[in-house]
Amino acid sequence: MDAKAGDMGNLAFLLVDKTREFVEACYERGDLDAALSCLDPVRATCYGYASELHAFDTDAVARLLGASCAFARRIGSRIVSHECHLAYRNETCTVVLSSLRTRATKGDAEGEPSDDEYERRLTFVYAPVGDDWLIVHMHSSAPHAPDDPFASRRMTARDVGAVDLDAVLSQAKVERERYEIVSELSDDVIYEYDVGRDTLYLFSTRFGKSPDIRRNKLVIEHCLDTIGLDGFVHPDDRVRYAADARKLSQAQPERGDGRDDYVHVYRLRPMFFFGRESEQDVFVHQRVMGRRIYDARGRVVKYVGKIVDVSEEYELLEQSSTDALTRAYNRSYLQGRLREYCASKQPDVSYACLLADVDYFKSVNDKFGHLVGDNLLTAFVDTARTLFRTSDIVARLGGDEFMVFMRDVYDPRVAMERSEALIDAFRTMAADRGFPRDVSLSVGVVVESEPHPFSELYRRADIALYRAKAEGKNRAVPYLEGMAYPEGGALAKPLPPLGD
Incomplete structure (x- = not known):
């Protein structure tokens, strides 16, 4: 995800990624080109x-960077711990502080004595350059360096208007160490959010092949402005995330209420400290567990807890909820989501179920074989997913029959428009792939404002689908009150005009 210069809400992700990339390139991989980028x-x-x-x-x-990269390669440098602190920012610059510890895995080839571990403190000043943010100044110091190792660091702070940045790093050091110790006992991310300072602290330890252990710490000041929901939370989870955040910020609950502890699962964008590379538009299921801490006046002052990567758990759940052939959701999953939605939907909003059936599918199987027919079904799912929202559910009910569940439909015409767009896109796809010209799609459309069980929604959509087939296929027909299954090849009773 590219963060433009004015996109302050997502700036944290860009700077964390870029700082991590620079540090790893210069002090571990020894990749000069990557560092200079x-x-x-x-x-x-x-x-x-x-x-x-x-x-x-x-x-x-x-x-200068070339010499650092060469030294990192020569000693086989490995990062042991990395602390990244977004300490100051405005529209024109951002200061990132890093504390780095590296370990040499092989001796110095030139025979010079080399310590086993090296410590560095880095200050980066980022500024917007076109559509990106790049490092315009960096300072490197060592804890036991000659002269005054912090002189230029304080100079940098004065240049950008920050105040006593070294004091920020050392603030509440003893308290932070408790969470660092806890993070080393598990593979989870430990977090603390300080409400008064609007500062988020994250700690994690990642265990690789012994002795490959990396400790990461991330500090984000001005957290509410720096981390925006658009870049942090999956689009389908943002409303729920915001609602949960509002509830958590409420005053101290009554004793015995049990609302101090909270557990939520969201799809969140991973940062480097989760042990994954940060990739564009990638969101991972994370379980956020924690507890609110109050002051003597009953105000929330901190949130403390841990974040657990549960993506594998949800991958297994998805496997049990999807059709093995097409990777569409299965009937059981669709029924569950419909039931949940109908139980909690707002009275002033409708929803739609689109029952789709491939016309002349049997002839495809008979003429080209079942493997080609399977490819056609998979292509239908791919086509449908490009046309509908990520919140809509595409499910395979069996054979060549599918249903699309559309949440929150405010205008019934939208469901018909989407159905007709699906029919056109499917016909085009089939023709492009060389299928017979008569291969098409028929759709029965149900739009409801009242909750109904799946069996009733399916019945109504199936009746409309029968009408679409009877009228010549390759079309969408809405269910209207009074429709019924045909008897002896004809509809049981006259139907009112279909309208628009």
């Missing part, structure tokens, strides 16, 4: 704890 090619400068580590033009910066 994170820097402004015109304005970037570097400042170190010794004069030979200063660089004030592009060539000097490249030489």
Whole structure:
């Protein structure tokens, strides 16, 4: 996901990803090109704890980073821990502080003595460059460096208007260490959100092949402005996430109410500390568990808990809820979602069920074989998913019969328009793939405002589907009051005009 210069709500994801990429490229992989891609090619400068580590033009910066990359490759550098702190930001710049510990996995090839571990403190100043944010200044210091290792760091803070950034890092250090210890005892992410400071702290430990253990810490100030729902929460979960957040911010509950503890599952965009690469438009099921902490006046001051990756659990659930051939949802899943929706829907909103059947599907199987027929069914599902919302459910009921469940339909004409668009798209797809010209789609459409069981919705949609087949196939027909199954090849009673 590209974060543009003005997109402050999603800025945290861009800066976390870019800081992680730079640190890993320069201090672990030794990849100079990747490191330079994170820097402004015109304005970037570097400042170190010794004069030979200063660089004030592009060539000097490249030489300095090149030496760091070469050293990382020579000693087989591996990152042991990384703390990333989004400490200050405005519309024109952002300051990110990093504390880094690396370990050498092989001796220095040149025979120079080398410590087993190296510590660095890094300050990055990012600025918008076109549609991206790039590093325009960085400072590297070591805890035991000569002279004053924090001098240029404080200079950077003054330049951008931040106040005592080193004090921010050391604030409440003892309290934070408790969560770091807990995070090392599990593979989960431990979090603390400080309401007064609007600051989010996240801790995680990732265990690889021994002794490959990485400890990560992320601190995000101005959290509510820095992490926007658009970039953090899956579109289908945002309304529920916002509603849950409002409930959690309410005053202290009565004793014995049991609302202090909370557990929710959302599809969230993973950051690097979840042990996954942050990819565009990727959301992972995460279980958010925690407890609210109150002050003496009953105000919520902190949220403390853990975030558990439950994507594998939900993948297994999805496997049990989907059709093995087409990967559409199965009848059981559809019935469950319909039941849940009807139990909680608002009275002023409708929903729709579109029952679709492939015309002349048997002839496809007879002429081309079942494998080709299976491919046609799979292609139908792919086509339907491109036309409907992610919140709509495409389910296979059996054979060549499918149902699309559309939530929250405010205009009945939308269901007919979507049905007709599906018929056209399916016909085009079938023709492009060389299927017989008469292969098409018939759809029975039901739009309801009142809750109904699945059996009744299916009955009504099936009656409308029969009408579509009787009228020549390759069309959508809405269910209207008074429709019935045909008897002896004819409809049981006259039907009112279908209308628009």
